[in-house]
Amino acid sequence: MTLLDEAIRNSTGSSSSSEETPGESSEEDGPIDLLSTVVTKLCFGCVDESRVTKKKLITVCMHGDETCGMKATNELIKEGFFLKELQNTTTRVTIVVANPRGAEANKRFIDVNLNRIFHEDRLRRKGVEPPSPIENDPLFTTAYEVGLVQKLANEIEECDEYIDIHSTSAGSLPFALPAADPESEKLATSFAVDFVIQKLVKSVQGTSIGWAQILKKKAICFECGQHTDVKTIEVAKRVIKRFVTDRIEETAKNVLQCESNQVIRKGFHFVRTPPVAFERVSCNEVLAEDDEVGKIKCTASAGAYIIMPTANPILGEEAWFWGEVLEMKKEEKVEKVEKEM
Numbered sequence: 131m132t133l134l135d136e137a138i139r140n141s142t143g144s145s146s147s148s149e150e151t152p153g154e155s156s157e158e159d160g161p162i163d164l165l166s167t168v169v170t171k172l173c174f175g176c177v178d179e180s181r182v183t184k185k186k187l188i189t190v191c192m193h194g195d196e197t198c199g200m201k202a203t204n205e206l207i208k209e210g211f212f213l214k215e216l217q218n219t220t221t222r223v224t225i226v227v228a229n230p231r232g233a234e235a236n237k238r239f240i241d242v243n244l245n246r247i248f249h250e251d252r253l254r255r256k257g258v259e260p261p262s263p264i265e266n267d268p269l270f271t272t273a274y275e276v277g278l279v280q281k282l283a284n285e286i287e288e289c290d291e292y293i294d295i296h297s298t299s300a301g302s303l304p305f306a307l308p309a310a311d312p313e314s315e316k317l318a319t320s321f322a323v324d325f326v327i328q329k330l331v332k333s334v335q336g337t338s339i340g341w342a343q344i345l346k347k348k349a350i351c352f353e354c355g356q357h358t359d360v361k362t363i364e365v366a367k368r369v370i371k372r373f374v375t376d377r378i379e380e381t382a383k384n385v386l387q388c389e390s391n392q393v394i395r396k397g398f399h400f401v402r403t404p405p406v407a408f409e410r411v412s413c414n415e416v417l418a419e420d421d422e423v424g425k426i427k428c429t430a431s432a433g434a435y436i437i438m439p440t441a442n443p444i445l446g447e448e449a450w451f452w453g454e455v456l457e458m459k460k461e462e463k464v465e466k467v468e469k470e471m
């Protein structure tokens with residue numbers, strides 16, 4: 131049973147709503163049958179459409195095996211957080227389980243990676259009809275995630291601010307990936323994470339944050355830590371609390387900029403110990419090789435940080451992202467000036 135099932139039972143009817151997958155409804159007091167009654171959407175705060183002044187959207191389980199956002203949400207519901215913080219407010223907070231079947235199966239995805247199919251030329255938005263809408267895609271009826279993406283795209287279009295909560299396969303410190311616009315980047319630094327990584331979303335096509343950026347929303351993806359680490363749930367709770375309340379208790383520790391990623395091609399393998407998250411590598415250091423380009427090395431003259439190294443290389447996905455420290459650039463500049471003086 132997903133925690134969002136519990137969530138709907140622990141919240142009051144007036145401040146929450148649910149969407150259920152089609153199927154038989156369960157008995158009131160009996161065990162909930164996940165397949166027939168999984169709750170995939172909850173709303174808190176102002177439900178009166180005419181009074182709402184700000185709409186905030188949180189998606190959890192965009193990748194089904196990344197459950198920290200869902201678990202955090204339900205712990206916060208049990209603690210009464212949403213009802214307490216959002217009483218007498220004109221803000222509405224909507225929380226959506228993006229990939230319910232993936233979450234149920236504890237799998238990254240069922241058929242295709244949901245966070246790579248938010249393609250602007252295939253999704254509908256208000257007043258814009260795509261030449262070939264996603265429903266015309268031959269995969270629409272057979273690939274589970276392809277059938278979900280338009281609905282999520284609509285939720286994103288409907289909101290003013292959006293966060294998407296993930297976890298990583300390898301161990302990692304918590305970090306934020308804002309949409310590549312100054313407002314989202316500024317908002318990201320107001321969250322208590324170890325790193326904000328700017329521009330990274332640009333190097334991956336078809337993400338929900340990329341879609342939000344096209345629609346000019348303030349949007350941030352959060353990677354809260356490793357899938358199996360219980361601390362990840364605490365990080366997700368902190369992120370959600372900050373997003374819902376606008377209270378800033380602690381800000382981000384470092385800001386990195388990412389301009390490129392490393393794709394996994396045929397024959398990819400590490401030629402040294404696989405890098406750990408946020409490991410610093412020096413210029414010309416060889417990390418891996420593959421059948422197409424041979425040696426894969428760091429080309430940044432000042433070295434770089436390894437962002438989001440994968441623990442399970444999947445052909446066509448990213449092995450890691452390259453990150454440079456923005457502040458370090460400044461420090462180096464100052465040092466150089468001092469030497470020259």
Ligand SMILES: [Zn+2]
Pocket residue numbers: 192193196296297
């Ligand atoms: Zn993810």
